[in-house]
Amino acid sequence: MEKQDIERLAKLETExxxxxxxxxxxxxxxDGWNQNFVPRxxxxxxxxxxxxxxxxxxxxxNNIREDIVNNRNYSSNKWEQLWSKATWFLLGIMGSIYFxxxxxxx
Numbered sequence: 001m002e003k004q005d006i007e008r009l010a011k012l013e014t015e016x017x018x019x020x021x022x023x024x025x026x027x028x029x030x031d032g033w034n035q036n037f038v039p040r041x042x043x044x045x046x047x048x049x050x051x052x053x054x055x056x057x058x059x060x061x062n063n064i065r066e067d068i069v070n071n072r073n074y075s076s077n078k079w080e081q082l083w084s085k086a087t088w089f090l091l092g093i094m095g096s097i098y099f100x101x102x103x104x105x106x
Contacts, residue, residue, distance in 0.1 A: 038046070
């Protein structure tokens, strides 16, 4: 073999070694990426599940808002009933005191 052929072979060997090292690094990176990769069908199922959860949360929020409105209406009705009963109670006491004073005064 000639000197030029030997030099050419040496260069090709070093290039092949560097290409091999690069390929091994890329293979390692691809292995790491594949470990973290989520397949498309599985990702679709995950998104459907999350979407159902979001819909349920929105329904719960709407139910809570309706309950708050209903409780406000119920509590205002309750206060009206209580005020009405308190008024009649006070009128009854005042009537009793009035009659007691009239009967007691005579």
